[in-house]
Amino acid sequence: MNTFLQKLDSVDRRVIFLIIAVVVILPLIFPLGLPVEPTQTTIDAFDAIKAIPPGAKVLMSFDYGPSTKPEIHPMSIAVLRHLFHKGHPVIVMCLWPDGLFMAKEALDQVALEEYKLTYGRDFVNLGYRPGNEAIIKGITQSFEANFTMDAMGTLIRELPIMKDVENIDDVSFIINMSAGFPGAVEWIQYAADPHKIPMTSGNTSIQVNEVLPYVKSGQMQGIIAGMPAAAEYEALIRRAGMTDEMGEATSSMDAQSIAHLVIVLFIVLGNISYFVKRKQEKKY
C-alpha cells in the first residue's frame, strides 16, 4: 500500500492529462444539471445594468480575443441581451485588435438575429484603434477625433446613434469585457472614475484579483468574474424572463465543476503520497 502511495507522486503526467480530458468531455456529453446560484458581485453587476435610465446610451468595449472567448463571450452575449431587452442604444468599441471579431460575432447573434435591431440606430461597432489607454483618454475628449469612421467604414457623424455623442460624458454607462491589458483597470482609471460614469466589467477568473479592489471601493458596480459568473448572469436574465436559452457558460459549468473536483482530488493524492514518502525517509 505504502509503495503504491509513494509511486503516486511519480505518476506519468500523460495519465493526468487523460483523466482531465475525460472529466471535461463526459459532463459536456452527459450534463449533470448542477444548479447555478448567483453570487453578490454578479447580482451587483446585473442590478447596475438594470438601473440604467430607460433609453440611455451605453458604451461597451470588447477587449478580449479568441483565447479567452469561451470564458468572456458568454458574458458579452448575456449582457447584450440584457441591454437590448431594455432598449438601450449600444456603442461598441475595441482596444484589442481581435476584439473586433468578438464584437461582430456577438452583435450579429444578439442584435441582428435575436432582436432584429438596426445598425447605426440601435447599435454601432466603432471597431479597433491602436493606442490602448490613450484611446480611452482620447474619447473622454472626443469620439470623432479617435474614431472618424466605424468598423464598416461609415463616418460616425452620419450615424443616428452617434448624434449628440461628443465624448464619454454623453454615455450613461460603461461596460468592459476584458481579458487583460488594456481592460477594466484602464477604463476605471481614465474614464469611469474621473468622469463619474457608472461602470461594470466582465473578466477572466485570473484577472479578478486585479479588478476586485475597484469593486470594493465602489468605483465599479459589481463584476462578472469568470465563466461561473457568466453562468450566473445567464441565470439572472433567464429568471427575469429576458431569454429562455440556457447559455454557453451554464452548459459548461458541469464540466468545470467536475474538473475542479478532480484537480482537488489530485492535490489530496499528491499530498498523501508526499507524507508517506517523508515518513519513509525519516524512518531510514
Place this chain on the structure above:
Amino acid sequence: MLLKRYIPLAIVFLVGSVTLISWFIPHRPFGSLEIHSTQWFDIIASFAMILGALNLLKLQGTKIVQRRKGWLYSVAAVSGFFLTLVFAFLMKGGHYVVISEVGSNSAEVYQAIGDQLNLPFGVVAGQYESLSENGKTIPKYFYTERGARAFESDLNSLGAMTAHQEVAWGGHLQGSGTYFHWLFSYVFTPLSATMFALLAFFVASASYRAFKIRNVEATVLLVAGVILMIGRVPLGHFLTSWFPSWLQWLHLPNLQEWIYQYPNVAGARAIMIGIALGLVGTSLRVILGIEKSFMGEK
C-alpha cells in the same frame, strides 16, 4: 551630444510635465495639449505595429537563414505573417448577389436561395416576396467571384434579375466569406483557443506535483485554493447547500466569496499601492532625466 542626449531629455521633460499638469489643470492650454499628445501617441502606436512586424521578420528571418534550432517554426511564423498580409491587403473575397426581381418562376428561385442559405422554403418566400427598388442582398458570401457568378447564373436562368457585388475594402476585415475572416475564424481562433485550453492540463499536472503542505503558509494557500476552486463552481453550492442556517458561513460559495472579497482584496490593494508608488518614483526619475535607460544609457 545635443541631438542624442539633451533634445530627447527636453522632449521627455516637456511632454511628461504637460501630461502631469493637465491631470490637475484640465483647462487651456494644458487640456488641449493633452488631447494632442494622446493623438500623437495613437499615431506613434500605429507606427509601432510596423516596427513590430519588421522586428518579427528580422528575428525569424535570421533564424531561417542560419538554420538555427526550430527554424521550421520560424518558417510557419513568417508564412502566417505574409498570408495574413495578402488576405488583408491583396485578396479580399466576400462576393455576393443582390436580387432585384424574382421573376415568374418565383417558387424555383426561392428554392434555389433556400438551398444556398439552408433555410426552409416558407422563410425565404416571406423574406424575398417584396423587394425594394435597390434589391435585396442574399446573405450568402462566396470566397471567389466564380462562386458568386455561378449562383447568379442559376438565379438568372430561373428568370430572376440579379447583380454581383463584393464587400468593400476595409469591410472585408469583418465581412463573412472573406479570406481574412476565414483565416481569423478557422486558423487563428482555434489555435488561440487550443493554446489557452492546454493550461487546464498543465494546471492539473502542476497542482498535483507542486501543491504540497510543506509549511504553514503553503497549508493556508492550499486550503484557500481548494475552497475557491470548489466554492466558485455550482458543485460547491450543491455540496453544502443542505447546511442549516447557523452554519451558512461555512457554505462553500459564502466562504469563497469571503476569501475573494477580504483577504484577497487586502493583498491585491497592498500590491497595487506598492506598484503605484514605484511608478510615481520611476516616472519622476524619467521626467527629471535621472533615469535614462529609455535612451540606451545605464
